[in-house]
Structure formats: structure tokens, C-alpha cells
Amino acid sequence: MRQAGRYLPEYRKVRAQAGSFLNLCYNPELASEVTLQPIRRFGLDAAILFSDILVVPDALGQRVSFVEGEGPRLDPLTSAADLARLDKLQVGTKFDLVNETVARTRAALPPEVALIGFCGAPWTVATYMVGGRGSPDQADARLMAYRDPDTFSRLIDLLVETSVQYLSGQISAGADAIQIFDSWAGSLPDNEFDRWVVAPTRHIVREIKARHPNTPIIGFPRAAGEKTTRYVRETGVDGVSCDTAFSLEAMATLAEEEQVVVQGNLDPLLLVAGGEALETRTRQILSTLAGRPFVFNLGHGIVPQTPPENVARLVALIRNQE
């Protein structure tokens, strides 16, 4: 999950230097620096590349910007004509900058600290490309999938192909594992979930495994609930990130029955609240999942109002239990 961010004073300093948010993503020196900051401060076991899931549409030529405090804005893709204007042949220029960040970061990290690369899953990236911004229900993309499944399917295929290229480049540059973030997997009915979440992810996993058979692939089908088992079985991911609402009992069952490594689900708001609530839940997660293939993690990214000392406290709590 996202480790770097506005909750860290050292991040805010670099962020102010970088100009736009996308400039920071495309500046290997600064992006590598903010990737390393949480590792230096907290001594975590793995670093996650600092980047954004909207690098892919940006690299494809869709206009992407970030409005401070409001999130991303894109020129919405609403038709086959808009889709035809995207250019997959030009993505390399931007992807190379991200790969350079990966290489620099890998070189700077201690060998025992893993570096995780990532991309947004095709469905989730498509919701932003079609809607032009984040939304609570992803209605624009869902409607396009209903009304014009052919165009939507071609968009998803393009994202599969580009994501394979993107992830493969990150692995070649030094990423030890990769994660596929499907933050909006939770809004789809089961038949649409199979078509736009499961099938494209399976395709990406297969292509990455063919090129890099030893690199673990983690999926994050946020809010997939009882459909998570199906996701794990049918995509072939090695690990699954579980969101905050996914029950510990269900995580334990997945780990036991599906031969998958589970990670999650600490509520990022517990890092804001701190105190007894943080401590109690952390112990509960550790005791429920002890002895299973489990990576301690949050259920979603760290939020800006997190006091850094609560993260330090969480790390100490976990280390002391080991």
C-alpha cells in the first residue's frame, strides 16, 4: 500500500520542489527519494515504488492532471474515436522514467528490503479514463460497459497490453514483486466482475509469468468481498491484498485453502486514531493470521492526517510480537 505521502514532512519538502504531481512521478531522482523515505524512517521490510496508476493513461496520450485536494482530472474518453486517439507506441518514453526510478531505488535499498512495483488494474484505470475523475460509483465506466461493450472491451485490451509492458519493464529494472491495484473492483455485478476484473488480470498474470516466472504478483481486488476467492483462483495471483472490510476469518480461509499469501487489512484510520484501538486490532490481526502465509499490511494507503509516530508505534508493536 501507499507508504509515502503528505503525512511525512520530508515528503512535503520534496513534493514542493517537484512542481506538479506527475512531474514528481516522472522525476527518477525525486520519485526514488520519496520511495526511500518511509524505509529510512520506519525500517519497513519492503518499499513500494512511488508513482501513480494514471501514468498509463498519461503515457498513452490522454490528458491527465492532479487538482490539489481534489484528485485527478482527465479529458474523459467517451467514444471509439477517443480510444483511437490513444497511442500505445509512445508509452516507452514515460515508462522509461519510471523504470529509472525503479533501478535507482533498487540500487539504494539494502538487499534484504524488497521493492514492489505496481500498476492499476485495467478496470480501475478505465474508470478514471472514462469518467475523467474519481467517483463513488464509477457510473460512467459501468454505463459505457453496458452500452458499448465492444469499445469498452478494446479499451480494456489496450490497458492489458500496456500494463504488461509497464510491469515487465519495472521487473527488468529491479522490482522484486509487483502489485495490481483494482481499487474499484467492488462496484461490479458478478458477471461484469468476471469480464472486466478477473479476465484482464488473469491475462496480465499469464503474460508476466511467461516473461518473469519467479516474480511474485500481488492482486488487490478492493471490496470484492465474497468474490475474492473466485478472483484468487481464476487470476493466478501469488498474493492477495485484503481491504479493511474483508474479514480476518475469510483471510485465514484464503491463506489455508487457496495457497495464496494474504496481506492487509489494518484500517488506515487506526493509524490516525492510534492508542488502544490501534494496539488491540493489531494484536487481533497478528493472532488470527499467525502461522499462515501472511504479510502485515494496511487495508488501503496511509492517509494525509496520519501522525508519523503512530506508524513507528505500529512497526514496534509488530516487531515485538515476532
Add this chain to the structure above:
Amino acid sequence: MRQAGRYLPEYRKVRAQAGSFLNLCYNPELASEVTLQPIRRFGLDAAILFSDILVVPDALGQRVSFVEGEGPRLDPLTSAADLARLDKLQVGTKFDLVNETVARTRAALPPEVALIGFCGAPWTVATYMVGGRGSPDQADARLMAYRDPDTFSRLIDLLVETSVQYLSGQISAGADAIQIFDSWAGSLPDNEFDRWVVAPTRHIVREIKARHPNTPIIGFPRAAGEKTTRYVRETGVDGVSCDTAFSLEAMATLAEEEQVVVQGNLDPLLLVAGGEALETRTRQILSTLAGRPFVFNLGHGIVPQTPPENVARLVALIRNQE
């Protein structure tokens, strides 16, 4: 699920007459009229009371208003002192107006058409009371529950007590079944889900069953995913509404193994899209759940941009399959 609304020209006409949205909820003549409109137009098997889940905080004395196109605004409840200012002794005045709507509607409906009353579940109502508005993650209420569980628990207890009074009044006035809407059940980790969703709902169910043993109670734990089984088992609801993302397979399992009536999960956006997508999914739902205790329903309320003719088409599709 919500049947009346801006997608119907006859609703917009009454809405314009009513003044504020809450005025409409508290006007028995007009609220009854808009409850009946979808029944007249589509010949549905059941009507759902036109009202709002925020009637309860309003009746308790919290200031509630509705901003056109933006949703509800409340003076946020952020402390034990704010909680102490609520007055449960005064709720009767407003509840009586809703009960009068129920009585009028029941009298106007054909005897074979059921009337469903409802309330918001304590957790969901509390998220609005604490946050002062809707939010994608209900962070304010979740943080209050972490930081000050005693105050939050007293707020939930007050909502349980008031909701029992509210629902009981609706049943006495003529509601044939009642539904408890927990629209934000999906944001909570399992331990918090048990405490703020399951336990208060179980409490309401027990109290209502003691007073009205023959009135069916439907729960709607939206986005509860794999925790839905636990919700059904532990609350004692007779029926469960399943949201759009809950899989048909899981609905079939619930209906078979938990002796509960299932309803849902047609995507309201399919009523916007219409066409083949609507038809295919409707047939899929009907064929998967045929022969089980199942009520055809949407996974969430009808949205404003729905063409009414798509609703008519859906009704015809279902009737022709029977």
C-alpha cells in the same frame, strides 16, 4: 429499494409543490401520493414508503437540511455534549406525520400490494450525524468510534431505541413489512461491523419481533460481502437485500442454507442503459434464483436519469417469465 424519485415527471411535480425535501417527507398527503405513483404507473407488487433515513436525527432535534444536487447537510455531532442535546422525548411529533403517511398509503393501496416501511440502520444514520454529510469512506464516524467508543456507543443505543419506536409506529399504522437500510455497512472491519452493524440490528429485530411477531423484517447490509452470512445468522432478519456487487451464487447459497428470503441485485444503472444488457442480466438473475425464496429487486435505489420506460420494460420481462 427507493421507487419514487426525480426520474418520474409526476414526482417532480409534487416535489416542486412541497417546498423543502423534508417538508415532503412530513406531508402525509404528498408523501403518500409519491409513494403510490410508481405503483400506479408500473403495477409493482409492493410499495416502499416515501421518506428518508434522516427523519430520525431530525426528529431527535439535530439540524438536517438537503442541498439540491449535493445531498444532506447536518450540524455535525462531534462530542458527548452534542449527543446530550438530542431529545428522544420529542420524536413523536415528527414520527406521527410519517405514521399518517403510512396509514393513508395503506388505505389507498390495493389489498394485494404490500407496503414496506423502513428506517436507516443505527450505524448508517450515525455516519451522517457525525460526519454532517455523506462521504465515500465515513471517516468521521469511524474515527469517533475508535477514539471515543463510549460516546459513539451511546449514540448507537439512542438510535436503536428511537428506531424501534419509529418502526413499531409504522407497523401499527399499517406497514406490512419493514426494511433496515445499512447503506454504509461496507466500510467497517469485521470487529467494528459486529459491534456497530450486527449487534444494533439484532437488538432492533428482537424488539420489533417482541411487539409485532408476524411482520417480516428485511436487512440491507450494503457491501457487507462475505460478512453477509454472519449478518443474516446473527441479526435474525427474515429477508436480506443484496447489493449489486453481491454475487448471484452467494445469494442462492444464502437462500438455501440460511432460511432467509433474498432480494436484489439488479444494477440500477442497467435501468439507465436498458437494451440487451438489461434483458440478459434480468434473465440471468431469474434463472439463477428460480425456485428459491427470492424477491426480484434492484441492488440499490433507482437513479434520477432512469428512463421510466425501462422500468416498465423490466416489469414486463419479469411478469412474462413467471
